[in-house]
Amino acid sequence: MSPIQGLRPEKLRELVLLILIALVLIVFSSVIENYLNARLFNRVSASVALMAVLAIGQTMVVLTRNIDLSVGSIVGFTAYFVGHQLSQYGDMHPMLAIFLAVGVGTLMGGINGILVAYCRIPSIIVTLGTMALYRTLLVEYSDAQTVLTVNLPRWLLDLPSLNLISFDRLHLRVLVVGMIVVVVLFQIVLKYTSFGRKLYAIGSNPEAAKMAGFANQRMVLTAFLLCGALAGLTGFMFLARFGNITVVAGIGFELKSVAAVVVGGVNIFGGSGSAFGAFLGAVLIDLLENSLIRWLQISEFWRDALLGLLILISVATDSVIMKRFQLYWARKQARSSPET
Amino acid sequence: TVAKKGMKADLVLMPKFLGILVFDQANQGAQEAHKELQNPGKLEFLGPTPENSVAGQIEILTTATTQGQDGIMISNNAGDQIAPAAKSARDKGMTVVTWDSPIPSAEGEQLFIAQVDFNETGTVMADMALNIMGDAGGDFAVLSASPDAANQNAWIAAMKEALKAPKYSALNLVDVVYGDDQSEKSYNQALALVDKYPKLKLIMAPTTVGIAASAKAMQDEGLCGQVKTSGLGLPAEMVSYTLNDCAPEFALWSFVDLGYLSYYATYLIATGQMEGIPGETFKAGRMGYYTVEKDPTRAEGLRVLMGPFTVYDKSNVEAASK
Amino acid sequence: MMNVWKYLRSWEGFLCLVLILTISVNAVNSDAFLSIDNQINLFTLSIEKVIIALIMAFIIINAEIDLSVASMMGLAACALGWLVDAGASMPTALATCLLIGMLGGLFNGFWVTFMNLPSLVVTLAMLIGFRGLARVLVEDRSIRVFPSWFEELGQQPILGPLPLAVIIFFLLLILAVVVLRFTGFGRYVYVIGINKEMARYSGINVNAVKLILFTLAGLISALAGILFAARLGSVRGDMGLGFELDIITMVLLGGVSIFGGSGSIYGVILSILIVLYLRNGMSLSNITGHLQTGVIGLLLISSAMVPNLKTYWESLQASRSK
Amino acid sequence: MTQALKEVSLELFPGEIHALVGENGAGKSTLIKILTGIQQPDDGEMIFSGNGVQLSSSQEAQALGIAAIYQEPMVFPDLDVAENIFISHRTRGIWVQWKKMYEDAHKILSDLGMILDVRAPASGLTLASQQAVEIAKAISLNVKVLIMDEPTASLSNHEVEQLFKVARKLKQENVAVLFISHRLDEVFEIADRITVLRDGEHISTRSVEEFSREQLIREMVGREVDQFYATRQKKNYGKRVLSVKNLSKEAVFSGIEFDLHEGEVLGFAGLVGSRRTDVGLALFGIQPNDSGVIELDGQNVSIRSPQAAQNLGIAYMTEDRRKLGLAMPLSITSNITLPALKRYLGRLGLIQTESEKSTAEEFKNRLQIKTPNLSHEVGKLSGGNQQKVMFSKWLNTQPKVFILDEPTRGIDVGAKAEVHNMIRELADQGMAILCISSDLPEVLAMSDRVLVMREGRQMGILDGPQATQESIMSLAMGELQETA
Numbered sequence A: 001m002s003p004i005q006g007l008r009p010e011k012l013r014e015l016v017l018l019i020l021i022a023l024v025l026i027v028f029s030s031v032i033e034n035y036l037n038a039r040l041f042n043r044v045s046a047s048v049a050l051m052a053v054l055a056i057g058q059t060m061v062v063l064t065r066n067i068d069l070s071v072g073s074i075v076g077f078t079a080y081f082v083g084h085q086l087s088q089y090g091d092m093h094p095m096l097a098i099f100l101a102v103g104v105g106t107l108m109g110g111i112n113g114i115l116v117a118y119c120r121i122p123s124i125i126v127t128l129g130t131m132a133l134y135r136t137l138l139v140e141y142s143d144a145q146t147v148l149t150v151n152l153p154r155w156l157l158d159l160p161s162l163n164l165i166s167f168d169r170l171h172l173r174v175l176v177v178g179m180i181v182v183v184v185l186f187q188i189v190l191k192y193t194s195f196g197r198k199l200y201a202i203g204s205n206p207e208a209a210k211m212a213g214f215a216n217q218r219m220v221l222t223a224f225l226l227c228g229a230l231a232g233l234t235g236f237m238f239l240a241r242f243g244n245i246t247v248v249a250g251i252g253f254e255l256k257s258v259a260a261v262v263v264g265g266v267n268i269f270g271g272s273g274s275a276f277g278a279f280l281g282a283v284l285i286d287l288l289e290n291s292l293i294r295w296l297q298i299s300e301f302w303r304d305a306l307l308g309l310l311i312l313i314s315v316a317t318d319s320v321i322m323k324r325f326q327l328y329w330a331r332k333q334a335r336s337s338p339e340t
Numbered sequence B: 001t002v003a004k005k006g007m008k009a010d011l012v013l014m015p016k017f018l019g020i021l022v023f024d025q026a027n028q029g030a031q032e033a034h035k036e037l038q039n040p041g042k043l044e045f046l047g048p049t050p051e052n053s054v055a056g057q058i059e060i061l062t063t064a065t066t067q068g069q070d071g072i073m074i075s076n077n078a079g080d081q082i083a084p085a086a087k088s089a090r091d092k093g094m095t096v097v098t099w100d101s102p103i104p105s106a107e108g109e110q111l112f113i114a115q116v117d118f119n120e121t122g123t124v125m126a127d128m129a130l131n132i133m134g135d136a137g138g139d140f141a142v143l144s145a146s147p148d149a150a151n152q153n154a155w156i157a158a159m160k161e162a163l164k165a166p167k168y169s170a171l172n173l174v175d176v177v178y179g180d181d182q183s184e185k186s187y188n189q190a191l192a193l194v195d196k197y198p199k200l201k202l203i204m205a206p207t208t209v210g211i212a213a214s215a216k217a218m219q220d221e222g223l224c225g226q227v228k229t230s231g232l233g234l235p236a237e238m239v240s241y242t243l244n245d246c247a248p249e250f251a252l253w254s255f256v257d258l259g260y261l262s263y264y265a266t267y268l269i270a271t272g273q274m275e276g277i278p279g280e281t282f283k284a285g286r287m288g289y290y291t292v293e294k295d296p297t298r299a300e301g302l303r304v305l306m307g308p309f310t311v312y313d314k315s316n317v318e319a320a321s322k
Numbered sequence C: 001m002m003n004v005w006k007y008l009r010s011w012e013g014f015l016c017l018v019l020i021l022t023i024s025v026n027a028v029n030s031d032a033f034l035s036i037d038n039q040i041n042l043f044t045l046s047i048e049k050v051i052i053a054l055i056m057a058f059i060i061i062n063a064e065i066d067l068s069v070a071s072m073m074g075l076a077a078c079a080l081g082w083l084v085d086a087g088a089s090m091p092t093a094l095a096t097c098l099l100i101g102m103l104g105g106l107f108n109g110f111w112v113t114f115m116n117l118p119s120l121v122v123t124l125a126m127l128i129g130f131r132g133l134a135r136v137l138v139e140d141r142s143i144r145v146f147p148s149w150f151e152e153l154g155q156q157p158i159l160g161p162l163p164l165a166v167i168i169f170f171l172l173l174i175l176a177v178v179v180l181r182f183t184g185f186g187r188y189v190y191v192i193g194i195n196k197e198m199a200r201y202s203g204i205n206v207n208a209v210k211l212i213l214f215t216l217a218g219l220i221s222a223l224a225g226i227l228f229a230a231r232l233g234s235v236r237g238d239m240g241l242g243f244e245l246d247i248i249t250m251v252l253l254g255g256v257s258i259f260g261g262s263g264s265i266y267g268v269i270l271s272i273l274i275v276l277y278l279r280n281g282m283s284l285s286n287i288t289g290h291l292q293t294g295v296i297g298l299l300l301i302s303s304a305m306v307p308n309l310k311t312y313w314e315s316l317q318a319s320r321s322k
Numbered sequence D: 001m002t003q004a005l006k007e008v009s010l011e012l013f014p015g016e017i018h019a020l021v022g023e024n025g026a027g028k029s030t031l032i033k034i035l036t037g038i039q040q041p042d043d044g045e046m047i048f049s050g051n052g053v054q055l056s057s058s059q060e061a062q063a064l065g066i067a068a069i070y071q072e073p074m075v076f077p078d079l080d081v082a083e084n085i086f087i088s089h090r091t092r093g094i095w096v097q098w099k100k101m102y103e104d105a106h107k108i109l110s111d112l113g114m115i116l117d118v119r120a121p122a123s124g125l126t127l128a129s130q131q132a133v134e135i136a137k138a139i140s141l142n143v144k145v146l147i148m149d150e151p152t153a154s155l156s157n158h159e160v161e162q163l164f165k166v167a168r169k170l171k172q173e174n175v176a177v178l179f180i181s182h183r184l185d186e187v188f189e190i191a192d193r194i195t196v197l198r199d200g201e202h203i204s205t206r207s208v209e210e211f212s213r214e215q216l217i218r219e220m221v222g223r224e225v226d227q228f229y230a231t232r233q234k235k236n237y238g239k240r241v242l243s244v245k246n247l248s249k250e251a252v253f254s255g256i257e258f259d260l261h262e263g264e265v266l267g268f269a270g271l272v273g274s275r276r277t278d279v280g281l282a283l284f285g286i287q288p289n290d291s292g293v294i295e296l297d298g299q300n301v302s303i304r305s306p307q308a309a310q311n312l313g314i315a316y317m318t319e320d321r322r323k324l325g326l327a328m329p330l331s332i333t334s335n336i337t338l339p340a341l342k343r344y345l346g347r348l349g350l351i352q353t354e355s356e357k358s359t360a361e362e363f364k365n366r367l368q369i370k371t372p373n374l375s376h377e378v379g380k381l382s383g384g385n386q387q388k389v390m391f392s393k394w395l396n397t398q399p400k401v402f403i404l405d406e407p408t409r410g411i412d413v414g415a416k417a418e419v420h421n422m423i424r425e426l427a428d429q430g431m432a433i434l435c436i437s438s439d440l441p442e443v444l445a446m447s448d449r450v451l452v453m454r455e456g457r458q459m460g461i462l463d464g465p466q467a468t469q470e471s472i473m474s475l476a477m478g479e480l481q482e483t484a
């Protein structure tokens, strides 16, 4: 019995990512002074909160063999929309504001979903289109005005620095806790509910899923709805964290979320991956980015060049290890094949 | 020259991109002047999207030439890359005036309406830094827009120049980073600066997006006591940070006035009432008299200097933010 | 007669119809539209994207994607500026840039073929990576060092009213049509796009074909970057930022299936014309910025719906006739 | 538009095993898709337990208790074996109980006599194992009607017997089983009644006793078919073409040794998963061997890629037609000329369409491919005709050594006879043929010698008269025997 026995592919992926994250921490703590401290945790956790939530939404869609490139625009729009409402109706209940953000996001995700699932247009085309459309909507709606921090209610401004628990200087922010809740919730949904498993099935072999009588279209729509909802939630977090919202809010988030998802080991062709993996992917990328920024030896300009390469290497590492793993399964299978 | 009203000129006002408050304010100013001068022609406010700013600006300029517009006012985001298009617009007899951000080489540009003197910007920033950090001085860093923003680059260069004076010898500029005029990026960059330079005392952000993001980042992390923010900002966006001492001092000029002045200058040149040569003086409506001069901050090119800077602090920021 | 009818109902027929519609509306809307100048201009303004769209069509038909083209374009342009700035002769610099393009493409291809990573992932990483390298080369500068012949080549017409880039495009277009449609290589591109395992089992060297395609994509992106540098006369780190999505939009609108295996250059050229004419028409009617992008987005989605509507319509007809 | 089915009637009773037979393209699969709600009929009705029903999706069929195993296995490659079995259970509820699922899956599979790791992802499974998973899935559904579309096409005798045991058990539990197969022996062995379809029309339904083999074939094909499984005349073959010594690949196969001569047919027999395909793939360079010697025409060669194999004159026709064999959306012509495309390139690499067409025309006539025209999409042909296209594709490369992997998988008796004739003809013309097949009578009829494999090892080579069903089976099952 090898120790690897019983490890499902997702588990292994997650393990590999954890090792990679540890590796990054070790390497950078040897080149950056004062690197491993509470501050690093606070920074990375706070900024990863947004990207992880978004990446999990993206995961839902990617699992079904689709992609959502409009999430950046959804984040921007909901952030602006909710910010605008809050500036006008400052006494709005916080819960209502969150619902509003999630609701608007869901609506936008729903439009994507209907076009993909029921009008049978490839998701990349639909969301490439809605990426532009939602952004246009934002610009038209905003009329070049900016959501200003001053007009936002106090509770919202205090939200990003609100700690749920603190150990010494290590803070667990409320937004971070919100993100953790999302990760755990979606991890459970994907792993332990038939709905989640069917999402995998649809991505793994859509034709077979149809034959098996799954409501493919409804499932894909649901995936997009969830993705939209999480993008809306991210929009709200975006608003809370950055306060000043202009029309460029969230530009580039779509590619970032896709990057987090693929680094997190979610197969871009659907069918495999996990919410936890996507979360780890977001952490890894954010950690790399953060560390590269802080590395004195490296100029501002080298950062992106290195980041691209490191993303590539981490994906490749994952893929190489997974291949070994597959080989291992094959051998094991060969050993236990028809014993007659 | 005092402008003759009612002459026809179709004009275009082009911001760096659409959706940013300050450019909209400039448009307000230009519209005001447009009405005032009773121009029977049209004033269009046309701009690209932020993602497509450079190519978009060139495209709009070229299309304006094709349409036979009489003049265009550009807040240039494309550096010298817009020069070929500007030159061919000039060849077709169009008036090309820049505002806010010039064409560095001045090729294809007739006149630059400078909001403030770019060298002065450097001094103003250095002064604010000195004011905030005190005579003891210390480390500070710059959080700029994108590495390609010509006016920001010019201001930073001017500031570096100014810092050479003995008065500022205690100030130590440690780094220049870029937030691409996106809130999220600027916010993260500001925090990274604090982590990277433990002794940092000030973040100087010569961009309205950057300064607001930086101030908010410091406030959220409870760092306002340690690291201050300064730079160029809108009073409406900065008022709370100034009052709670996260950003005790910052500066800006009026974008409404900038649009207003640019319109006057362009109208006069496009209608042939002014040539646009050094020494010419014209009256820009409510703002009074201005003179065309050689731009001392660039090798080539002419400018009209608007000025002045308004430096905001606790005493005046609330009034200005209304 | 039958054939005409059949053609009209095909994808290309539909695009043709949209194109004719766009042209007529534009022509009615603006006098300037049909002028030779405008026609050349609207091509020239997007010529780099259009050139890359040709090779992108090959790649998408091959069931891959290359998101790094625009970054490569920027990298090549910046490398050119950097090299000339550092004293290299023009021919050396140009050759080096093309070589950089090939190597970059080969690099992408290596990860896609030998490491078996999805091209979306590889090229997404290099979208960041190549852009980063471009930044490393020029930092916050705008480099303007090209000899005048080079700028003229990029800006002046050399054959009738046609500038060099447009001529290169037409040559590449013919080449692309011939290669994809009539050569063995083109057949391989399709077959691999349909099912690459099956292609391998048929003795086709799948990796070689893919490597060639990615290398070509790098090469052509570099070429486009050089043309871009010549047209704009100077280089900056943000050149071509975000072009990849426009390019992919053009290809997909042209009826190339994102899942590979189908589509034609003919459809792509029609969609290129539609996008260019539509943008130009809107610009001439002073619709800029996000509205323009929004309209293109809407067109992309609605045009993808047409084939589905068609099948729906046909099944409706069938059930009615029964 | 062609009509796939015309006024077909079919009755199924509880507790019967009903066989559905017919040539390729007769409409069997189409009928099944209608019965399971995947396609809708233009006309006609369906009565289930006395009630008229209209199925608009396979979910509704499942709700009624109708389950099907389709011709092409439909597994979810990323899910593990156990999930594949249970994923479509309607009764699964909201939460997944992994532990219980693994236990149940293990039990079902072992009842079937299949030992598979229920935690392994299905992507690594062989076609046969996939088929087994499909069967397990259908059985676990507790169905009233079980439809199996050629479930045995890629199974060997051993698994087929297991399957039949299950089918009989279901029959006793009053399940109606509809069973499609092109292997008539099996039909006669298992079926109670037989329905014959031809060209989309219902020809006859009778109980199995009322059919004789010849009669059944006549009704299926519509004409007399003689020469069925005629044994091959022993003949002197020519010089040695291929010689393989101690061919091995780690964890896959080892110690493969044989000679192959001009004009010889060497059969490869063994149970499913005995790694015959892998040996074929190694010789074709898809999964190169890591040790051992391959000699071609007396020359030592190393085959690292399919291109290399092809240049050496080796062709390999895959068992997985749909995934690996044909470019389904392309025309018949393009498929046929694909591996040898270089031959059709003129100056500048342009394809010479005329000569392409004439090649396709030639093969169409030679193999009697039934198609409206040669630019027809291959994906729209019936299985048998697709097989012929695949055959043409490789014949067109004019190979010296032709490796056939399950050459008659899923093709009907008529076409099978044609394929056998063709193989024989090719051998007579001097081609060296390596024929991997799970169909024992076929292996016996076709081959001059038979190599038997078990679990990646060569168990022996049986020559001419030594090769009988019994001797092959005993080797394949692991009773070692001195080889000839």
Ligand SMILES: Nc1ncnc2c1ncn2[C@@H]1O[C@H](COP(=O)(O)OP(=O)(O)OP(=O)(O)O)[C@@H](O)[C@H]1O
Residues within 6 Å of the ligand: D002, D004, D022, D023, D024, D025, D026, D027, D028, D029, D030, D031, D071, D379, D380, D381, D382, D383, D384, D410, D411, D412
């Ligand atoms: N996707 C399709 N599109 C159009 N026609 C099809 C399609 N699939 C099958 N047909 C046609 O329908 C008819 C019946 O095919 P079907 O697959 O039911 O045959 P079958 O009896 O199952 O044959 P086989 O034994 O080869 O599996 C054939 O003439 C075939 O060409």
Ligand SMILES: Nc1ncnc2c1ncn2[C@@H]1O[C@H](COP(=O)(O)OP(=O)(O)OP(=O)(O)O)[C@@H](O)[C@H]1O
Residues within 6 Å of the ligand: A329, A330, A331, A333, A334, A337, D124, D125, D126, D127, D128, D154, D155, D270, D271, D272, D273, D274, D275, D276, D277, D278, D279, D319, D438
């Ligand atoms: N245990 C296994 N795990 C993963 N892949 C396998 C396993 N066994 C076989 N395969 C793959 O499945 C294909 C066919 O396998 P193999 O050669 O073992 O079967 P075979 O003896 O040809 O039997 P059949 O073709 O009847 O299934 C090959 O591509 C092989 O790599």
Ligand SMILES: [Mg+2]
Residues within 6 Å of the ligand: D028, D029, D030, D071, D149, D383
């Ligand atoms: Mg069938």
Ligand SMILES: [Mg+2]
Residues within 6 Å of the ligand: D276, D277, D278, D319, D405
């Ligand atoms: Mg096999």
